[in-house]
Amino acid sequence: MFDDPVMSESTEMEGSGNTNVTESHNPRSRKLRSLVWNDFTKEQKADGSFVAICNHCKKQLTASSRSGTTHLKNHLGICMSSKRLKRKKLVVRRLVLKSTDAKNDGAPGLEHPQFDQELSRQDLARMIVLHGYPFSVVHHVGFRTFVRNLQPQFKLPSYDVVKADCMKFYENARLRLHEVLDKLHCRVSLTVDIWRSGDGLEYVCLMCHYVDDEWKLKKKILNFVPIEAPLAGEEISKSIAEKLREWNIDKKLGSMVLDNCSTSDIVTRELLKSLRPKGFLLSNGDLFCVHSCAHVLNLMVQESMELACELTNRVRNSVQHVKSSQERSIRFQKAAKQVGAPEKPLVLDAPTSWVSTYLMLETACQYQDAFSCLAEWDADFTDFLSSKAWSDAKAVTECLEVLYHVIEKFSATRVPTANLYFNDICGIHLLMKRWCMSPHPIVASMAAQMLEKFEQYWDLTRIVMAIASILDPRYKMKSIEYYFKLIYGDPYEAKARIDNIRNSFINLYNEYALQSANSSKNQALLCYVGNTSGYTSSESGTGGESKTSYRVTLSDTRRGLDQYLQETSSSQPSKSDMDMYLEEAVHPSKEGLDDNFNILAWWKFNAAKYPVLSMMAHDILAIPVSIVPLDSEARTLNQYLSPMDPIIVQGIICAQDWLKDEIEAAGLEGDDECMMPPNGDEFSPLSK
DSSP, rough: OOHHHHHHHHHHHTTTTTOOOTTTTOOOOOOOOGGGGGEEEEOOOSOOEEEEEEEOOOEEEEETTTTSHHHHHHHHHHHHHHHHHHHHHHHHHHHHHHHHHHTTSOOOOOOOOOOHHHHHHHHHHHHHHTTOOOOGGOHHHHHHHHHHHHHHOOOOOHHHHHHHHHHHHHHHHHHHHHHHHHHHOOOEEEEEEEOOOOOOEEEEEEEEEOOOOOOOOEEEEEEEEEEOSSOOHHHHHHHHHHHHHHTTTTTTTTEEEEEETTTTHHHHHHHHHHGGGGTGGGGGTTTTEEEHHHHHOOOOOOOGGGGHHHHHHHHHHHHHHHHHHHHHHHHHHHHHHTOOOOOOOOOOOOTTHHHEEEHHHHHHHTTHHHHHHHHOOOOOOOOOHHHHHHHHHHHHHHHHHHHHHHHHHHHOOOOOOOOHHHHHHHEEEHHHHTTTTTTHHHHHHHHHHHHHHHHHHHHHHHHHHHHHHHHHHHTTHHHHHHHHHSSSHHHHHHHHEEEEHHHHHHHHHHHHHHHHHHHHHHHHHHGGTTTOOOOEEEEEEEEEEEEEEEEOOOOHHTHHOOOHHHHHSSSOOOOHHHHHHHOOOOOOTTTTTTGOHHHHHHHHHHHHTSHHHHHHHHTTSSTTTTTOOOOTTTBBBBBBTTTSHHHHHHHHHHHHHHHHHHHHHHOOOGGGSSOOOTTTTOTTGGOO
């Protein structure tokens, strides 16, 4: 294992005898023993909560008794390394200035500033990983000239050496991530995507999603592994199970989204067969298989568009007619100007993408009068639409517009927690029922087909989305009660479905409450396990001698007393945090500002008040129910990565993804537009 630079630096500072901790708020507070407090100041806020203020960057972090110090050490590692880097840059800058001044004065000066070959090699590897540059960049004449003029002392490594440096960076980052996942107390959810190389090789991209101890939503690509075609569900499930064990998260698995996998049913069945008997899953696996609502919407709309193919073909032909020659385009612009149509370019769609078809219809409908005028001037324009056809086209466009903006909203969500989508999906459900009664037969038939498809998937994902909505303090059970009464016209059916959601929520809560109680009892009895006298014993490894440690304090003997008093002193059981949460009024929300509500910050602040519910929120809110699926073209490796060894491909893709947190922590996110985007798109510079 590597030495912890944070701890070593903190140890050095300990000798100064200054702990930098403000304790005036409570003179009887216990001494802060961790070395990390050498670099933090603990202060009490007006609301009674405690914060730890970094002495170096002044950032405030939580300092409650429950939060521990791991997050402080993690921050200090980033902060101190950044500080050391800035200090080194400052030293180099001073050396350069000193050398320059000395030469200008005619005095002997430093020939070269301080330089570190090894550090520069690491920076080169990070740059190549981060931006997806080819390893062969070290052989490019322009790059070699630039580096030589910038720093003549730097010896550019060869292609093989820089590749090895990049893989070493990946391996070190993988070990750090493994340690982070090991320490997680919450569950993780997974998404599985199938990617393809230009050579036809299939890859499984495994990504995990979780809320960390600081209540920040995280997602990390864990693996990018090749699978032999044709894809077999059993092989994919076996590969996923193997990777879960390698990362040691098979016992922490919450839910899984497999929408971009053609054999998702088989994969889900095989994984459930493996995990259920071990008791690792929530609700015995009932919450395991989840569908992304964006994927469901995409699928149902794309299939229903086949019913409107005759209408969309005629609109497409009209647009193609205008774009077929410059003369016709000029004539159409003249017609548009005459009828006062907006000055917008016509859009020609890709028939396999309903979004592009919507954009084509939306623009073409605004030129209805211009197309009619063109038909009078152009004898070759014979397939123009009638008024009724344009009316149908506008009705279809209005429906597609709603769905388009919903998916656009899902894509733009910066922190896509699972609570954000229940209301919108219920609204879509209601609209589809109304569209089924549309006076336009084409809209009614499309809506009926969409509704049938929607309800198939809705039955599988409804419970997860509803539970996430209950965990939103702005709505709790209210959204479910309101929308279900509207969606299900029969009061008895609506009540049955509401009760089903409530019971599912209570059962899941009881599961977490049992887990929390077992954890508390284990902690309370920790010092007595295997030792009835109450002593904590330990064995040394020398000569088999054993030594008994009498370090049990008075407070250790009182552990569990509060719980015992609760259990034995009152015939009326106290209310659970779930009962209190549901009985209290909903959190007030400002109209039109729902998207600004930070639910993770709310739960972080209220975790102590609702200890069991906060455990649920940690796991449920991280489920990726809104992942916007990429099309098959976007899930294709570019020409640089496609021919590479699959091990190298995995290293580059994973390491680039993991660098995002470091870039954000350093405040350089704006300089990093070449990284793999959040939606998983391919590397920008390599695709050009």
